[in-house]
Amino acid sequence: MKIYVTGYYTTRFGEIWEQSLSELIDEAITGVLKNAGIDKKQIDAIFFSNMLAGVLGNNLHTPSKIAEIMGVNIPIFRSEAACASGGIAFHLANNYLQAGAAKTVLVVGAEKMTDYSPEETTGALMTAASGEEQAAGLTFPGLYAIIANYYLQKYGYTEENLAYVGVKNHFHGSLNDKAHFRNIITVNQVLKSACIAAPLKVLDSSPISDGAAALVLTSDKKMIGKMKNKVTILSTKTASDAISLSKRKNLDTLLAVKIAAEQAFREAKLARRDINVAELHDCFSIAEILAMEDLGFWKKGEGGARIKELSTQFGSGSPLIVNTSGGLKAAGHPVGATGVKQIGELFLQLCGQAEKRQVKNCRYGLAHNVGGSGGTAVVTILGI
Amino acid sequence: MISPVKIWRRQKDIRNRLGQKGTVVAWTTVYVAGNDFKKYAPYPVAIINLANGDKITCQLVDCEQKDLQIGLPVVVTLRKVREESSEDVITYGLKAKPL
Numbered sequence: 001m002k003i004y005v006t007g008y009y010t011t012r013f014g015e016i017w018e019q020s021l022s023e024l025i026d027e028a029i030t031g032v033l034k035n036a037g038i039d040k041k042q043i044d045a046i047f048f049s050n051m052l053a054g055v056l057g058n059n060l061h062t063p064s065k066i067a068e069i070m071g072v073n074i075p076i077f078r079s080e081a082a083c084a085s086g087g088i089a090f091h092l093a094n095n096y097l098q099a100g101a102a103k104t105v106l107v108v109g110a111e112k113m114t115d116y117s118p119e120e121t122t123g124a125l126m127t128a129a130s131g132e133e134q135a136a137g138l139t140f141p142g143l144y145a146i147i148a149n150y151y152l153q154k155y156g157y158t159e160e161n162l163a164y165v166g167v168k169n170h171f172h173g174s175l176n177d178k179a180h181f182r183n184i185i186t187v188n189q190v191l192k193s194a195c196i197a198a199p200l201k202v203l204d205s206s207p208i209s210d211g212a213a214a215l216v217l218t219s220d221k222k223m224i225g226k227m228k229n230k231v232t233i234l235s236t237k238t239a240s241d242a243i244s245l246s247k248r249k250n251l252d253t254l255l256a257v258k259i260a261a262e263q264a265f266r267e268a269k270l271a272r273r274d275i276n277v278a279e280l281h282d283c284f285s286i287a288e289i290l291a292m293e294d295l296g297f298w299k300k301g302e303g304g305a306r307i308k309e310l311s312t313q314f315g316s317g318s319p320l321i322v323n324t325s326g327g328l329k330a331a332g333h334p335v336g337a338t339g340v341k342q343i344g345e346l347f348l349q350l351c352g353q354a355e356k357r358q359v360k361n362c363r364y365g366l367a368h369n370v371g372g373s374g375g376t377a378v379v380t381i382l383g384i
Numbered sequence: 385m386i387s388p389v390k391i392w393r394r395q396k397d398i399r400n401r402l403g404q405k406g407t408v409v410a411w412t413t414v415y416v417a418g419n420d421f422k423k424y425a426p427y428p429v430a431i432i433n434l435a436n437g438d439k440i441t442c443q444l445v446d447c448e449q450k451d452l453q454i455g456l457p458v459v460v461t462l463r464k465v466r467e468e469s470s471e472d473v474i475t476y477g478l479k480a481k482p483l
Binding site: 118119120122123126130132133135136137139141142145146147148149150153194195196197198199200244245247251 | 414417418420475477
């Protein structure tokens with residue numbers, strides 16, 4: 001059965017102190033129904049993704065709160081897989097439609113993070129890591145910093161190689177009016193920014209953001225016929241791996257990403273070179289470099305050199321442009337919303353709706369969403 | 385506060401690790417920490433490859449910044465891991481120090 005994405009809306013990402021989690025969700029749902037031109041009565045179920053409301057906000061059982069906001073009585077499910085919660089919600093929604101349990105569903109992702117101190121949020125995010133890593137005083141920047149240090153030493157790169165990821169993604173963020181950060185930055189600024197966990201600095205790292213994003217997915221042929229903007233889900237695959245870095249075979253490969261990517265490309269019957277736009281999970285600069293390698297776009301160990309060419313930057317004219325939304329780095333990273341926003345950005349690109357950052361002649365897009373330093377990975381391929 | 389029962393439960397494996405030797409596989413220095421570890425920052429954390437082939441993740445102690453490198457030989461030792469307030473049970477756990 002063919003499943004389509006037929007609508008997308010995202011709130012602005014950033015420090016949105018005037019809106020609560022419920023208000024962000026409300027804005028995203030109202031927005032996506034309007035953009036898709038459908039009524040809430042046409043929605044059969046909702047897949048909601050959120051990580052931290054229970055830990056930080058004493059706020060669980062969100063599905064029933066969404067029912068209250070919308071005034072509906074349909075099935076609503078919540079997915080939690082740390083920063084991959086959104087990708088997993090999308091994956092489950094697709095399977096639900098494939099199983100014939102519904103015809104049209106919403107995928108909604110939301111997160112409220114800026115009400116809390118950085119220490120509280122840092123601690124809450126670490127609930128996604130292993131007990132041993134928590135007891136060692138590690139943080140998520142710390143986990144990725146261990147990977148980064150290992151990668152730089154193994155392949156003979158320096159912190160400067162990493163810095164290009166943030167430079168590129170901030171340039172893209174400057175073209176996205178929903179992005180958390182819209183300023184252009186230089187390699188020098190990245191290198192001079194404060195160290196969070198050596199070798200990663202503030203400008204290697206995605207921010208703590210609020211935001212919500214929503215998608216409409218449907219298998220309803222009647223509805224699809226009426227839709228001007230639609231993209232096909234060619235494949236969405238997820239895989240898992242040991243959460244502790246110390247329990248993994250390789251430190252410079254996220255195995256879950258490799259497995260999910262191989263399965264997704266096989267099902268979509270596409271080659272790596274067919275992908276025109278990709279939204280990758282650049283929670284830290286090193287993560288985008290590893291993603292390019294683990295997804296098979298670049299060879300293992302080449303990423304540090306390849307990123308310096310900025311070939312994946314908008315306007316470079318090369319066949320694959322990466323993180324046109326600004327990525328997690330510049331668009332922001334409200335964790336539950338991120339995986340949904342990634343699919344939404346591909347939807348905009350493939351439908352020619354990406355305005356100032358529109359990549360020409362896009363046919364295929366790939367989203368890569370990772371939870372807990374590689375414990376969960378979701379790879380999704382869309383096409384027109 | 386972490387309950388004493390939880391601390392005891394987590395410490396079951398500690399005695400087996402104490403005194404084991406190994407080498408640093410990868411490391412970082414954490415500058416921005418969560419609430420429990422804020423007062424100790426910055427501190428180095430490493431993945432250690434133990435002589436028996438197991439790998440563990442823990443903080444490094446008695447270690448100068450300049451000595452931090454992949455391949456550094458270390459030994460596992462018992463140290464205070466965290467102390468939330470002066471009246472809490474002090475949590476002890478594994479850390480590693482250079483040989």
